[in-house]
Amino acid sequence: APFNVSTGRGDVSGRYELDRRTGASAFWLLANDLTLHPPVDATFPGLHITQIPALGGTLAYAAVVGGGSTSRDLVIAGRVSANDATIANVAFDSLDAIFAGNLDDASIDALHADGPWGRFDGKGSFSTTRIVVAGGYAGDLAGLRPFIAELPAAGPVSGPVTLSIASDDIVVEARGLQFGAS
Secondary structure: OOEEEEOOOOEEEEEEEEEOOOOEEEEEEEEEEEEEOOOOOOOEOOEOOOOOOOEEEEEEEEEEEEEEOOOOOOEEEEEEEEEEEEEOOEEEEEEEEEEEEEOOEEEEEEEEEEEOOEEEEEEEEEOOOEEEEEEEEEEEHHHHOOOOOOOOOOOEEEEEEEEEEEOOOEEEEEOOOEEOOO
16 A cells, blocks of 8 residues: 655655565655655675665655566666755755666666756766766866865866766766856
8 A cells, every 4th residue: 555654844655566476566656855864884794785875965856666576677767856965975955857767777867966066967877886977067166176175276167077976986077178157
């Protein structure tokens, strides 16, 4: 049966169905105004659990559906919006994404993000271990200091970038950036 949990501030509703005979499952989830806290790494002797990049913040809205019979064929699709969030220790003022695919390589069909580092609009993909996006960036070089600590520069910059975020590293590639214009 469907379930609903209300925190007094936010709520989450959903349904999970499992056909034990075939092993097939399906679910849907709707959430509004939920506070997320970065997870503590779970360790179980003899069992390896893939850890997603740490995330926290306020989940303003989420609508997600999915299903499958094994982790290899599990597919998901949805839309999420978050505020005052962090992903792998990167701060976001706002984040909106539309996605679909399997957990090994889901596409991000639309992504908009704002933060102290600037503004980004693009597309990409994610898995349980990495997020990779490419698109247009506009910001200030001073806002990039958390990523490039030795950057003694300031001023507007804009152009195409590719960004890869994993739990232990961040890689930024840029070609054709324009300085002095945002």
